[in-house]
Amino acid sequence: QKEVEQDPGPLSVPEGAIVSLNCTYSNSAFQYFMWYRQYSRKGPELLMYTYSSGNKEDGRFTAQVDKSSKYISLFIRDSQPSDSATYLCAMSDGSEKLVFGKGTKLTVNP
Amino acid sequence: SAVISQKPSRDICQRGTSLTIQCQVDSQVTMMFWYRQQPGQSLTLIATANQGSEATYESGFVIDKFPISRPNLTFSTLTVSNMSPEDSSIYLCSVTTGASTDTQYFGPGTRLTVL
Numbered sequence: 001q002k003e004v005e006q007d008p009g010p011l012s013v014p015e016g017a018i019v020s021l022n023c024t025y026s027n028s029a030f031q032y033f034m035w036y037r038q039y040s041r042k043g044p045e046l047l048m049y050t051y052s053s054g055n056k057e058d059g060r061f062t063a064q065v066d067k068s069s070k071y072i073s074l075f076i077r078d079s080q081p082s083d084s085a086t087y088l089c090a091m092s093d094g095s096e097k098l099v100f101g102k103g104t105k106l107t108v109n110p
Numbered sequence: 111s112a113v114i115s116q117k118p119s120r121d122i123c124q125r126g127t128s129l130t131i132q133c134q135v136d137s138q139v140t141m142m143f144w145y146r147q148q149p150g151q152s153l154t155l156i157a158t159a160n161q162g163s164e165a166t167y168e169s170g171f172v173i174d175k176f177p178i179s180r181p182n183l184t185f186s187t188l189t190v191s192n193m194s195p196e197d198s199s200i201y202l203c204s205v206t207t208g209a210s211t212d213t214q215y216f217g218p219g220t221r222l223t224v225l
Contacts, residue, residue: 004152036216043114043202043216044153088153096141096206097168098214100153 003027006089006101015110019076023089023101026070030091030099033065035074038086038103047087048074079108112137112205114217122223123193130189131220133203138183140208144176147200147219156201159186193224
């Protein structure tokens with residue numbers, strides 16, 4: 001079992017839809033959870049950063065962490081074509097080493 | 111955050127040759143890392159570049175294949191040695207700024223194709 005599992009998609013939605021992206025993990029030591037957005041031919045850009053369980057909201061983006069289920073989610077409200085990118089989840093046990101999912105490719109159609 | 115640049119942005123190389131990738135940051139950072147991103151695979155940490163000392167390599171990566179330098183707090187290089195087609199990948203450097211050891215910022219990447 002891989003440490004972090006993420007459905008690679010691709011995921012295609014119409015503009016304005018609510019998007020749900022998810023990752024599961026197996027290492028209960030993970031405490032720090034991140035979502036990165038990566039546009040084609042660009043480096044990953046930090047989108048959301050969460051410590052331990054709970055929700056965090058930033059504009060149209062909401063990150064949720066459920067440590068009891070070892071499950072994290074990223075919700076995008078009112079999705080826009082500019083949200084089209086690959087979304088990577090990443091997590092850490094507090095060391096500097098990040099463990100990434102494979103990424104989910106999202107396309108938002110106008 | 112930090113502004114990170116990488117050179118070259120892309121290259122096509124012949125089997126058996128070596129390529130050195132540069133990572134430059136616009137401010138002093140605490141830690142610098144090198145990752146590999148292969149198609150359909152997770153971002154994988156190659157090594158942590160330590161300023162003034164040898165890099166710390168992850169399992170499966172060795173210094174002879176991926177020598178790394180970090181002469182100061184804003185610059186690092188990764189060399190991919192004796193390349194084979196299996197080394198075709200995107201190579202990314204990342205940094206932490208000291209605000210949190212887990213907040214990493216990435217450079218734009220170097221897209222390497224080995225023929």
